Amino acid sequence: MGQAGQWCRRALLSAGSERDALLLIGKSTLAATLAWMVSFYALDARSPAFAPFSAVLIMYVTVYQSVTQSLRYVGAVALGVTVQAALGFLAGPDLLTFVLVAAIALSIGRSRVLGVQGPQVATAAFFAFSTYSSATDDTTRITQLGQIVLLVLIGCAIGTAVNVTIAPPMRYRSAEYSVRTLARALHDLTADMHPALREGAPDADTTARWRERAALTGSLIDQARAGLNTAEESVHYNPRRLLRRHRNHLTFQGFETVLNALERTLYQLASLTRSLDQWQEEENDYHYRDFLDCYAAFLEAICGFARTLSTLDEAALPEQAERLAGLADDARARRREVAAEAEAQSLPLADSARPYGVLVVEATRLMEEVQHTSDTLHTWIEA
Known part of the structure; x- marks a missing residue:
């Protein structure tokens, strides 16, 4: 009872x-x-x-x-x-x-x-x-x-x-929740990764945990897509859609674009964790501490971007889009530092047994998706 x-x-x-x-x-x-x-x-x-x-x-x-x-x-x-x-x-x-x-x-x-x-x-x-x-x-x-x-x-x-x-079901906010769910998953994982990399050498259990958590995001992606589909479907034949005319910053196409970018970002992060975990099994000592410090700073910037995106609210979208643009610029600067440090230390980027090449490539791809997400939000606001 x-x-x-x-x-x-x-x-x-x-x-x-x-x-x-x-x-x-x-x-x-x-x-x-x-x-x-x-x-x-x-x-x-x-x-x-x-x-x-x-x-x-x-x-x-x-x-x-x-x-x-x-x-x-x-x-x-x-x-x-x-x-x-x-x-x-x-x-x-x-x-x-x-x-x-x-x-x-x-x-x-x-x-x-x-x-x-x-x-x-x-x-x-x-x-x-x-x-x-x-x-x-x-x-x-x-x-x-x-x-x-x-x-x-x-x-x-x-x-x-x-x-x-009678109160026709309107699931428009399910689109926001879908984006928030994936952004929160990205934030939580990068929030664990960047402090550990800054300390130097995460152990095998830590990298295995990262890899397992990254693999579990697949089910979150499926749930997020189902939420977006429900939100889009709920508008059809629904008289309550007329009440939303004043809130048209981000269409379902915009939500889907952001969701796609987050999905790709999580897949890339999963690839990164797999590389770290596999390499950890072969080599237990990080020789390039400065590079890892730069990479930790980059992941921290991604973490901040994801944290803001995890609170996405269409009513406050213009202000959030400006904040996300600034965070994207910060992440871009950290990505350049990663590439510069890799070049300065002449890292073995082509060595498939070590993760440095994957780290640099994934940093570039992650940055592209972050920038794409920020640009998408600005585009739909200005439209």
């Missing part, structure tokens, strides 16, 4: 997954109740549960999904009922007919057009077969089969209407 109370308080007092879940439960309850009232009281339907079931089934996280999935669901149900009706009236309600209905409905359900609603073809066909078998005459059978499709239409219409008119 204590945990349930904490969950409810979070849902009521602050925005987040708990509030989203509570809102979805409330809207689904309302849609199911309205659909039941129409089907049971107004239509006196034989199987009124089809309507509330349909209303809840298409209550998706975005209005776009509610609309598209409701159309697919209605189509799937109509196909299932049609298959059963055609075979039922031709062959009668016997076992062989059921086998044919099942085989055809399941085959149609594999169509890519229906997507996740494909299995509903067979489900509708089975319910329709049961209804057809229990009816006493052809007129009753036609009426009841048609009523199944009608109830599904009513449920989908009510569910979609409730989702559109």
Whole structure:
């Protein structure tokens, strides 16, 4: 009970997954109740549960999904009922007919057009077969089969209407959260790396931990992309998009460009950690302390850039873009120092057994992505 109370308080007092879940439960309850009232009281339907079931089934996280999935669901149900009706009236309600209905409905359900609603073809066909078998005459059978499709239409219409008119889900800020998530991952890893490199020689356990953490960012990238896709999708057919006209600094294309740059940056950082870890196994002594000091300063600059980007807020984007531009300039200066130090010490950059060449190359690539991110933000602000 204590945990349930904490969950409810979070849902009521602050925005987040708990509030989203509570809102979805409330809207689904309302849609199911309205659909039941129409089907049971107004239509006196034989199987009124089809309507509330349909209303809840298409209550998706975005209005776009509610609309598209409701159309697919209605189509799937109509196909299932049609298959059963055609075979039922031709062959009668016997076992062989059921086998044919099942085989055809399941085959149609594999169509890519229906997507996740494909299995509903067979489900509708089975319910329709049961209804057809229990009816006493052809007129009753036609009426009841048609009523199944009608109830599904009513449920989908009510569910979609409730989702559109009552606090339609707007996940625009998911795009910001996606960028923040990857920027935070970049910040956290570089924040661990630059102090250790400045001290001289991270041990094998440290480099192995860096490599493992860098490898785990792949799942974060997938989650960030899913968040961006949800945010973009939530705008379609959503009346709340009209309220965002005054906030148009960064479009979804801009968010995607920044996300792509962060993704490449994390992959490059993963390559860097692999090189350090593999080299650590072969050579335990860092001979070029000054170079590593310069590289630590460069990673520290990248860390500062990532820290600011991890607080991305479209409302404050102009000010943040200026700050990020200054941090990018600082990172560029540190990158030049890395290259100059490597040249001054005549480092064995071509030696694949040592990481210096990879460090210099990855510093250049990281700098390119940081600069690209900064330029993207400025471009979309000025557009």
